[in-house]
Amino acid sequence: MNLHVNVPDDAGDIRLGQFAVASQSSLQERRPRTLKHGDTFGVFDRNGDVLSGEGSPDGLFHRDTRHLSHLDVLINGLSPILLSSTLRDDNAVLTCDLTNPDLYDKAGRLLLEHDVIHIRRSKFLWQSACFERLLVRNFGDQPQRLTLELRFEADFADLFEVRGTRRKLRGTFHPADVRPESVTFTYGGLDDRTRTTRLRFDPAPSRLEARRALFEIEVAPGQRTVIFVEVRCDDEVPQKRPREHYLSSMVEARRALRLSSSRAASIVTSNEIFNEAVRRSVSDLYMLVTDTPEGPYPYAGTPWFSAAFGRDALITAYETLWMDPALARGVLRFLAANQATAEDPAADAEPGKILHEVRYGEMAELGEVPFRRYYGSVDSTPLFVMLAGAYLERTQDIATLEGLWPHIEAALRWIDIFGDRDGDGFVEYGRRTEGGLINQGWKDSHDSVFHADGAMAQGPIALCEVQAYVYGAKRSAALIASSLGLPERATLLEAEADRMKQRFDQAFWCEDLGTYALALDGDKRPCLVRSSNAGHALFAGIAQPERAAEIVRTLMDASSFSGFGVRTIASTEARYNPMSYHNGSVWPHDNALIALGLARYGFKREATRIFDGLFHASVYIDFRRLPELFCGFPRRRGEGPTFYPVACAPQAWAAATPLSLIQACLGLSFDPQTRTVRLNQPVLPDFLEEVVLRDLAVDGCRLDLAVRRAGSEVAPHVLGRTGDVRVEITV
Template identity: 50%
Template sequence: MAAQDDAAKARHAEDETKQAAKAGFQDADEALPQYHIEAQASLVERPLRSLKYGEAFAVLDSYGDIGWYPGADGLYFQDTRYLSRLALTVEDERPMMLSSAMQDDNGALSVDLTTPDIRLDAGDETAIPRELIALERTKFLFKGTCYDRIGLRNYDTRRRKLRIGVTFDADFRDLFEVRGSDRVNRGKRTVERRSDTEVQFRYAGLDDIVRTTSVHLGPKPHLLEPGKAEFLVELAPGAHTSLFIRIAFESHRAFTKAPGPEKAGEAAAAALSRAAGSLADRPDRSLSEGRIFARAYRDNRRDLRELTAGITTIISSNDQFNEGLCRATADLYMLATRTQEGVYPFAGIPWYSTVFGRDGIITAMMALWIDPNFGKGVLRFLAATQAKEVDPAADAQPGKVLHETRRGEMAMLGEVPFRHYYGTIDGTPLFVMLAAQYHEVTGDLDTIRSIWPQLKLALAWIDQYGDRDGDGFVEYARETEQGLANQGWKDSHDSIFHSDGAMAKGPIALCEVQGYVFAAKQGAAKLARLLGEDDLAASLTADAEKIQKKFDEAFWCEEIGTYALALDGAKRPCAVRSSNTGHALFTGIALPERAAQVAAQLLSNDGFNGWGIRTVAKGEARYNPMSYHNGSIWPHDNAICAMGLARYGLKDEAARVFEGMFDTSLYYDQKRLPELFCGFMRRRQRGPVSYPVACSPQAWAAAAPFAFLAASLGLELDHARNRIRFRNPVLPKFLEAVELYNLKLGASRADIRLHRHGHDVTVAVTRRVGDVQISMLK
């Protein structure tokens, strides 16, 4: 029987591969997708390590080096690669790897190395046997500087002399160039040896921005040239020493322009530039490099502790799940970036380490119950950068919420449209949704009141600009050829199509966006009542009721047993089975009598591959398990589906999705869920298939485990009723018990233990501070 099962699965996998190849053939005559991420090498070929602080991030190999292999490795700041090579050698040989791991809180990378067998001249006998010299490397980012300490210890009984080499370079390539975009013209790059311990690379860009990378070395190297340094190290038996590499990077205008009025788009750059840690932190020159490193390391630890102080923490009966939660928490706070308006989770490393409206909102939603500060920071930032005028090049209209902002040379010059880009159809209703959810959890009416004018502008945009033809649905069409062709979260060029594979022609009304609008108007109505605008509240409530009725009439497709992916410009439904329908459950727009059918499609063999829910079901015309949006699996998308299933009481179905994602995490380095992975069917004794250029870490993937857990527990935080409630809690098979520490509601705090007994779950309060009511509802 097992052999038959394996044979059936093998045939199934072969069918999927053929179908994927067919999908590729169908698209062969189409132009290369917009802003394509070019890849000659997969990001999963070798372990990569990521560091981030502020607007800077580093992608390193497991040695802590940059540039040994072609790819995305580098030290980046404001969408520019400020360091394209940093390689450590011992007597011109690469050290041998012992271990490489991120610290538990992502604060630093720790690498243990040793010397290989070393021959000083060709044909000579081994001069230094391997494993006698230990090298311990520690790297971290802090306030515009990358710090690198290389500790060496001699475990031999003899004195040893070593030549330690460091090669380095800075190409100042724009992130979009690294992703594959070609450029005809570039600025001027120079390099100079500024002292016995410093080399500086300088790039005068075409955007009148001067970018500099300064490489500081200590102690004074024996040899220092532009791009190369050598240290001569002599170690007595048992002796140890340290070498330091400090990379400082910054940018400034080549000349000062006269100040002018700050537009909404420019406010995004200003809010980031004025935030802590945007520019290089200049140390006291009288200090040694060792003292500089030690002070920065201490301050970096303090900074991380301050950022995570007071959050809700979770300990479960499953050690592997605990490890995954620790990594998810560390990833969230590594991606967290301080802005003038508060903490904002940047979307992901390496391609999206910047503000994304949609990503930040969804991340904040999923993390609200562990730390509402994400919600507050996202709301305030997006309110401050909301569009104030019509700008076709930026796909902007008054009231629309930012899609993304970029600081690189190509964006500054308009070679890509993303300097301050508003081409997202869902960000604006999601912004209003988040505001209502944030208030429900925190009761922070002061923040809501401070952004209420922007929330009303967002609501006006939904009705005026979002609903282009006045039919009650919000649809999109890009304003220029440079803008994104598709503007929902599935924004690939081929992600919205009809059942025969034909591309949908716009304006396009997406399934999930109508749900976001429905929930936004419901939530805004509650806020309006609190702020004394009863007429507006009544109008919004009536609008929501109309939207729900029209949505069911227009989007429900009996022939596929679920809601359509979208309506095209002729109002024809795209009768395609997709994960978007799970978002209709999440927002509550789906009629209760439809929920079971929607769930059945999501969890069918075509929709659910054993690891998660596919973006597009197997069997659809453009299904391709290796695609970005047409058959792949996204953890955040699955978390939204799970929250939707739980909303309609389908807790066992939600737990099944949760279990698949937990199993997925066990196959990934550090138990970290990636941005996405391939949708091939789960096979016995094999893990999930990775997507070659997925971001890792990714903010909304990091937040997904918290959303899965809240969905399973039926966790409801209701500030108005001063109530924490667990609605029909269910724990998946891999969890016997979960303990929540420092769960907050207003001024109250509670520690709560949930324990599974068969299928039933009990709730026990182990600590309570304040008068919050805690209950369970079956």
């Protein structure tokens, strides 16, 4: 993530780095409700309102521009009282139940006591629009004449402005076009693009102005009235009235979510709380998936990262490869289509490099932020090749790999030529211009790479996990080359991977720390810091087998393992701060990759400890939804984790974490050539006695499989199969 702040030049010592999310208020305190479809997402408060104000993240956003910055509902001039606010299990609809407060006349006489009028707001997104139905019902014994007021505003702020970046110039706001049933806002951007927000109402308001709609309604006892509101982020004018469009669009939106998630294997367990967490994970994941011409692509997360990120999508696809290979195929094809072909220092682009981020807002179009099509991540390129190899192992989809092979070769050339800046055999990073990201690994805060005394490492920097990914990329490329009938290329790549493994151990191993160094700085001095990065060396397989036990002890020591998960850095280190973004916090996706690494080297019990920690964290979190990260304070009995104030939720690679942990603990793998599902030394955490996986796809066959625990023993049971598919277990 590029979570850095663009701080004004007079910020002095409080400068945090570029493009960070301003942390003046806590998303966790507000617990916003989020919806997404395609390139549109909405952030609402628990009443279903969009509340404007300094630092507010609320809004309806489309392609990185806020098209609606305020929308609230008043009853007789007062805010309704919240009863409940919830998302459907499939994330299709946000429903907010509200009621009236005590209502008085101008003389102070009580006109209507509280809790007589019920307002149910139902809203969803579909094809660049937000649809809302307000159902008003009278539960009293007298007819009620009420004024329902909707106040609205469109500021057309760029997403980076909403995140806290200051702009000196803005485009042109045109006068609102007010019709009997609609209001249209138009903004002419400095990028010569016109952006439009159109609100339509059904029935027509009693009074409609440029910033508010008034509905004078009369509701008989036991009766109800319904108002429909449609907010479009484009200039389309549908033929259907909002009432009809609401109903037909809801059917289409729910059908699309069902079809998208139906590709995946389903998971049901003996623990109903965990089942809730899994359902939310799957729903969040497929809500974040956007259909592109190349296939389904998981956007990184809302509110700040609802965009195509390379690293995030690659890791998300890796976490979910066992249950839905189509995601990996879509990610690989999209990133191949957007692979850099030339040098562009402003975009940190070099031939063969894989994308970091794509943005479509006014600031990106104008170059005020570098993310129009930005390549400043050092790990996306090797992860791309790693995922391609894992996808081949999972599916044996040779045709897709044949199409990807030129892009894989280009990525390998980038690794060898541009990635290895000084010819020492390691891949380093360093931004090409002052506008680029300072740190370009997944821990991309300005202070995330440092020495034992806390001094910042000076680049070019070779990160521990990046070398692991490069090793994995060479091994994956060798597998692909062999499958494509290129044995000489495969042999060469295997030899390069073997040499990388030896060099890495010699340069990065720190006997005194019991782990691999965080990084090598520009002078090749190791950053002697205990970090979670070393767990990725287990994940990619670059760690020497004789080192594994010591690395695991370091990762699972109380200084690193908080009880909920492995911290990004240990509490013994100079820059440890459990409330920081990257220097002591706990990231679910980081732990998912570490758990896969633990399982790879046979440390299954330690993997279940991570699984147990993250599950019990989710018990205390709204909707059982694991956020992007939480603070790294030690776990306390009977208490949940401490939230990070601006953590995104949902976040794709966090949503995929429980799904990945199931694979890690079961040792689940696939051999499509022999149509075999394998379980390698399966274990289950104490909170699970049974896991049932249905519709596991293997070379056109389907398998329903139950895995049951009795004490410490775990055994599989085939519940059903379609085709000639079999199960193997290694104990």
